[in-house]
Amino acid sequence: MVIASPWRRLMASLVDGLILVPLSFLLMTLAGINPLTATTTFFQDFLFNWLPSWAYYVVFTALYGATPGKMALGLKVVRTDGQPVDWLTAFMREVVGKTLSTLPLxxxxxxxxxxxxxxxxHDLIADTLVVRPGQTHTGSEGGGPEPRP
Known part of the structure; x- marks a missing residue:
C-alpha cells in the first residue's frame, strides 16, 4: 500500500467533476432552471451543487472507500490504521473536512x-490516508519518494 501523490488525487477529483457537473446541470434543468444562463441564489447553489456533491462523496467513500474518480485512478481512502472508512469518518472527511480545506484559498x-x-x-481531520492499494513503493510518482503509511 503506497500513499497516493497529490497529483493523482487531483486527477481523480477532475474525473469526479466530470460526473458532478452534468449531475448538477440535470438537477437544475429538472427544477426548471437553465444552468447555462441562470444566476443562482445561495439556496439554489446549496440544493443543486453542495448537497449532491456531499452526498456523492460521502456515499461512495463510505460504501466503497473511493469515488468513481479515485476508483478510475486506483486510489482508496482508508483510516490511518488501514481499516475501511465508516459513515461518520466519510462525513467528517468529505463534508466537514473538505469544507474547511476549501475555505482559506x-x-x-x-x-x-x-x-x-x-x-x-480533511485527511488530518478524519484521520484518513489516500492510498494505492496493492502497489509497491516505486519512489517515482509525484517527483520523489513516496512516504509509507
Whole structure:
C-alpha cells in the first residue's frame, strides 16, 4: 500500500467533476432552471451543487472507500490504521473536512503537497490516508519518494 501523490488525487477529483457537473446541470434543468444562463441564489447553489456533491462523496467513500474518480485512478481512502472508512469518518472527511480545506484559498488541499504522509486537512481531520492499494513503493510518482503509511 503506497500513499497516493497529490497529483493523482487531483486527477481523480477532475474525473469526479466530470460526473458532478452534468449531475448538477440535470438537477437544475429538472427544477426548471437553465444552468447555462441562470444566476443562482445561495439556496439554489446549496440544493443543486453542495448537497449532491456531499452526498456523492460521502456515499461512495463510505460504501466503497473511493469515488468513481479515485476508483478510475486506483486510489482508496482508508483510516490511518488501514481499516475501511465508516459513515461518520466519510462525513467528517468529505463534508466537514473538505469544507474547511476549501475555505482559506484551498490551503487545506495544498497542504497535501508538503505533508510527509501527503495528507490534506480533511485527511488530518478524519484521520484518513489516500492510498494505492496493492502497489509497491516505486519512489517515482509525484517527483520523489513516496512516504509509507
Amino acid at each position: 484551498l490551503l487545506g488541499y495544498l497542504w497535501a503537497f508538503f505533508h510527509p504522509k501527503r495528507q490534506a486537512w
